[in-house]
Amino acid sequence: MTTDQKPNLRPVREIVPTLEYRTIHGYRRAFRVAGSGPPILLIHGIGDNSTTWTTVQTKLAQRFTVIAPDLLGHGKSDKPRADYSVAAYANGMRDLLSVLDIERVTVVGHSLGGGVAMQFAYQFPQLVDRLILVGAGGVTKDVNVALRIASLPMGSEALAALRLPMVLPAVQLVGRVGGALFGKTGVGRDIPNMLRILADLPEPTASSAFARTLRAVVDWRGQVVTMLDRCYLTESVPVQLIWGSKDSVIPVSHGRMAHAAMPGSQLEIFEGSGHFPFHDDPDRFVALVETFIDSTAPATHDQEALRNLLRTGVTEADLTGPTGTRAAVLDAMDTDERSAT
Structure with missing residues (x-):
């Protein structure tokens, strides 16, 4: 006698992110949190807010503690006359995690949030387990007109x-x-x-x-902050790059350039997606994030290794990928205006 066997599916319960607030340096900071487990920090793009992550946050919360803040000046957070540079935003992420007693985190950043994530890893490498950059800003000067x-x-x-x-x-x-x-x-x-x-x-x-x-x-000339000259510092950090092939805000070529400049990074291109691949295909996005976390060990911060990297600097030998992409990276590093942060 035969019986029909149902696939062994993991039970899924709906986990709705909770909106919470913390006052830091006198300003109220809003964030949405859901789930339990290893922490993930989701950083949204310019003009956006934490609700942009709701679908993927709910799914990731099945396995992780997922924190999605409203950046200062955005969403439900206060909007003072303040410093809104990527360095200041990185400081804000450090302070929020500290208040929440989170010591290390996998950082996911979209658009401007990708630039903030990269800056966060640059300023506070000891706090970063992994980096996931999604249609990230700050690669080179090209940007939507x-x-x-x-x-x-x-x-x-x-x-x-x-x-x-x-x-x-x-x-x-x-x-x-x-x-x-x-x-x-x-x-x-x-x-x-x-x-x-x-x-x-x-x-x-x-x-x-x-x-x-x-x-x-x-x-008016484009982006004035670039991460290309510091990408080599992610040598010991697992990095996943995600781009939409039809991104009309930050071209997919930026993803290829960042991949060439970041030793050991992985690049996933969502064919047909625009600037919000996690909206276009949230299931694929969540699966990719989970696989990336499962398949990589958290970064180990080594201050002496960092010193040596800083003394050596970036060289052409550090770049990977097709000749045209490597040439584009070198050209951008020579001609683009760079952040002095």
Whole structure:
């Protein structure tokens, strides 16, 4: 006699992230936390907030403690007149983890959050187990022209105009029409997320914080902060890069360049995805994060090894990948303006 056997599936319970607050240096910081186990820190991009991670946070919380903060100036966090540089954001992540008694963490950063994650690893290597960079900013100067325009002085005036009656609905209508016209192109995939972020900006303190954050990393010529000259410092850190092949904000070529400049890193390209691959295919994203964590040992911070790397610096021999990509990295390091952080 035969019986039908059902696959041995792991029971899944819905874990809804809880919104919590901590006051640090006098400012209220919001974050969403869910699950238990090894900690993961999810850092969102510019103008966005922690809810962008909700789907993947819920899934990852089956195995991990997942913390998704609202960066200062974003979401439910305070929006003071403050320092919104990537270095300041990295400090903020250090302080939040300290308050939560978390000593080491796997850091996942998207867009601006990827630049913050890289800066966090640079400033506080002893706190980092692994790095996962998703469509990360700060590789080289190329960036969507809309962000270059928004960084100009009149860009703030344009954001202020969103507070006028019917302006935001009109922009959203044009965006929806554009999304339908561009369909499954990178622009078409990214427009709905851009409209979602835009809806939060009419509030004066939010638009001011957005402008300050943007101008800390972008001007009319493009991104003004680059990580390429320090990528070699991740030599002992497991790094997973994730990019959408149709990213209309930060080109997929940046993922290939970062991969070439980061010894031992892994690169996964989501074909057809735009700037938010974790929205386009959250199940694949979660599986990739879990596999990466399961297959890598946490970084071991060695201060003497770091000293030696700093003394040696980056050389052409440290780069990997196709000749064209290596040449692009070297050219960017020679010509791009670099962060002096």
